[in-house]
Amino acid sequence: MTTNPLPVWSPPGLLRDPSPPDLLSGSGSGAGPGSGADRLASIRRPVEEDLAAVDARILENLDSKVPLIRETGEYLISQGGKRLRPLLALLAARAFGYEGQAHIDAAVIIEFIHTATLLHDDVVDRSTMRRGSATANSIWGDEVSVLVGDFLFSRAFQLMVEVGSLPIMRIMADATNILAEGEVMQFVNRHDPDTTEERYLEVVGCKTGKLFEAAARVGAVLAGRGDTDERRMARFGASLGTAYQLVDDILDYRGTAAAIGKNIGDDLADGQPTLPLIHAMRAGNEETARTVRDAIRTGDLGQLPELIHAVESAGGIEYTVDSARDYVQRARETLRDVPDTRFREALSSFAEFVIERTY
DSSP: OOOOOOOOOOOOOSOOOOOOEETTTTEEETTSTTOHHHHHHHHHGGGHHHHHHHHHHHHHHTOOSSHHHHHHHHHHHHTOOOOHHHHHHHHHHHHTTOOSSHHHHHHHHHHHHHHHHHHHHHHHHTOOEETTEEOHHHHHOHHHHHHHHHHHHHHHHHHHHHHTOHHHHHHHHHHHHHHHHHHHHHHHHTTOTTOOHHHHHHHHIIIIIHHHHHHHHHHHHHTTOOHHHHHHHHHHHHHHHHHHHHHHHHHHHHSOHHHHSSOTTHHHHTTOOOHHHHHHHHHSOHHHHHHHHHHHHHOOOTTHHHHHHHHHHTTHHHHHHHHHHHHHHHHHHTTTTSOOSHHHHHHHHHHHHHHHOOO
């Protein structure tokens, strides 16, 4: 087990944004007017008190008689992230007029499940950096990371029992099962240059889209909406989550490690055939297709600059941006029949943030 000292960290805050450049447009400062940081702050504003309550509940529910669990859990939570999935649950509930408190625990449940999947992902992918900091497995070792991930999963289900909603338990149970299936599907696709766009999008829908979908749907359930509104919010979340992952695919080739909080080319090193690569093989010339296929098979980052050039010249980045925008448009269209409030406005802005977000 690695015995590196615990990195210095601070308690979770509502917004952690280093204000780097906009990676999709390649211009401007993240701290400037109209930046992704500004948009995210405006999205969060209608539920600021709820988010503070979520942070408090997270820390409360990391309590354990095993000090290493709390130490590891607090480190993970403190590394920030934007709490996008919990934020989505809070906004969805408020958008339909929910005035109770169960949405706080629902948001914590979603954050714990998400964090647990990241812990397990980092072990499987042998990652060393996430959100600009050392991964838990690189500090405490794989064994601790897997076990703390299991703790977070089980604590999430304890909280579901406290909420006491069978529909929510069903939604979250189904989501975690599909997340696990997505992980296995992604593993099967590793180093396989014959992975199709359809297969890849199926993985995205399971691994990323499903938890966004669950977060949005849970908000409608808490508000006591009928099946039509639940399905509408589920579509919103699924489309949003898919767009979010497609943008991540782009950032793996467009960003810098300091800006995006992970090592550039991590997906390629892991042999993942992401959408920019899939499209480049399909639309590029023979040399481009061969370059990309070899890179997926080997996971060799030695030729990363040449690969990035090949992907861009074949339109892989542009195609993926267009695909992400299409999913964002689908998401926004589902909001037409949601009550016209500041919460719906924040949800619509959330969709835009996914496209233009900065790190």
